[in-house]
Amino acid sequence: MTYPIWDLWDGTGRLRELRSLRQSQYLDSDRLRQLQLERLRAIVSYAHRNCRFYRERWAKVPRLDRLDDLRQIPIVEKADVGAHVDDLISSEFKSESLVAAKTGGSTGVALRVYFDEPTQKARNAAAMRTDGWAGWRPGSMIAGLWGTPPVPVTLKEKIRNTFHDRLIFLDTMRLDEASMTQFAATMRRLEPEMLFGHAHSLFIFAQFLQQRGIPVPRVDGIISTSMMLIDSERKVIESVFGSPVTNRYGCEEVGLIGSECEVHRGMHLNSEHVFVEFIREDGEPAQPGEEGRIVVTDLMNRGMPLIRYAVGDMGVPSARRCECGRGLPLMERLTGRTADFLKRRDGSRVAGISLVEKTLTAIPGLGQLQIVQEKLDEFVLNLVPSPEYTEHAGRELEGVLRTEFGEDVRIHLNKVERLTQERNAKYRFSICKV
Ligand SMILES: [Zn+2]
Known part of the structure; x- marks a missing residue:
């Protein structure tokens, strides 16, 4: 050979x-x-x-x-x-x-x-x-x-x-x-x-x-x-x-x-x-x-x-x-990456990747998901819907975030065709900017 x-x-x-x-x-x-x-x-x-x-x-x-x-x-x-x-x-x-x-x-x-x-x-x-x-x-x-x-x-x-x-x-x-x-x-x-x-x-x-x-x-x-x-x-x-x-x-x-x-x-x-x-x-x-x-x-x-x-x-x-x-x-x-753990207001942290994994399995209609924490109380969810997606799935997803981070957090749900790649061609499912 x-x-x-x-x-x-x-x-x-x-x-x-x-x-x-x-x-x-x-x-x-x-x-x-x-x-x-x-x-x-x-x-x-x-x-x-x-x-x-x-x-x-x-x-x-x-x-x-x-x-x-x-x-x-x-x-x-x-x-x-x-x-x-x-x-x-x-x-x-x-x-x-x-x-x-x-x-x-x-x-x-x-x-x-x-x-x-x-x-x-x-x-x-x-x-x-x-x-x-x-x-x-x-x-x-x-x-x-x-x-x-x-x-x-x-x-x-x-x-x-x-x-x-x-x-x-x-x-x-x-x-x-x-x-x-x-x-x-x-x-x-x-x-x-x-x-x-x-x-x-x-x-x-x-x-x-x-x-x-x-x-x-x-x-x-x-x-x-x-x-x-x-x-x-x-x-x-x-x-x-x-x-x-x-x-x-x-x-x-x-x-x-x-x-x-x-x-x-x-x-x-x-x-x-x-x-x-x-x-x-x-x-x-x-x-x-x-x-x-x-x-x-x-x-x-x-x-x-x-x-x-x-x-x-x-x-x-x-x-x-x-x-x-x-x-x-x-x-x-x-x-997951230390920097990509999401933060709760009480100072505790959540592995964003586990949250994504759990949510994708639990809620039908979610194809791919990326959670971006902009502030302690503000999240952007980039979602690639799958064919069975309904508005109800979107609300359920928001509910999961509120349960983890508080009822009053602001959530922006973006439906996207695909997740954005990093410069090195990798993807991140969870990004914490706090
Ligand atoms: Zn072995």
Whole structure:
């Protein structure tokens, strides 16, 4: 297959790492934690030695006898990364020699981040391991649904790098009748084995095919990535393409954080490469089943070490062991972006994405929904009605908002043809501007 040729061209790092990851995923949790502790100690002392940012923040190199000892180190926020990029880059590297990436910045903070080449290979290997969980095999053809974003490394190239394989591509910045009809025809002709894309773009394509009765071949696996996957949308995608969706979670800053396996109950953490903590609002670690801020330490990247970095998402850790037999710990679920939690007047917060999910399931006639909180007592609801929509559904929807946020909140209900995309081609179901 194309495998060994690519490996020669690309050096041997990635395949070696992939082989290693395929073994370590079955280590028991004690062994994995030991491996993480060794890598944590190494990156923490490396960062102190080589990054001015950490030297100025930490009085001395923190001593790590156990994984929990990491908590003595202060959390790094997005704003810190924005303000101190140069001091975060290791003195062993020049930024020109590193791989650069840019984050979306839809929450107001667009970041430049850097990683070294071995880390890039390790990240590709981690992605390939989970591609395998989703049904990908060497030689599989991928149908990718992705937007062309204004970043230096095009994502098309990135998908190619990840799969280093045959790819057909539908640009999700231009999802219209003509492009989707044509892409369905291409899929019938070439019969790709895998489907890959942003959750909501996969859904829009699936729903279009379903409503028009356009046939497409079954695929072996579907990988949904880079944004929240709503349960109702997952069901539509799975029924149209005849295969389960594998939900995956990661970010530019640290790469892959977690992915579902064949069992599809929670996501396995990418523990060999990232150490993941879930931190409650009071600063204590979240218990299994409790929600917390996701704080990640990249165990690999020397170019720009990120230690206890708050990625800006919330999630729920799990103590379950997965039936698949892998020792990699599970995250129960991702609950959304920290910045997109909606606020009540008493100061408490609601995961907007859960509210959207609950409402779409409970009220017939609502196709897609985006909640925008303009002020504490003012909401804009952007609604894509489905054919069975009635005015009554609209009133019910407003009722749900009033129950959550107060009877007197102002609600503007906009019926729209489609939800608006962000510049990076992703969609947000919940936006809090307060
Ligand atoms: Zn599993």
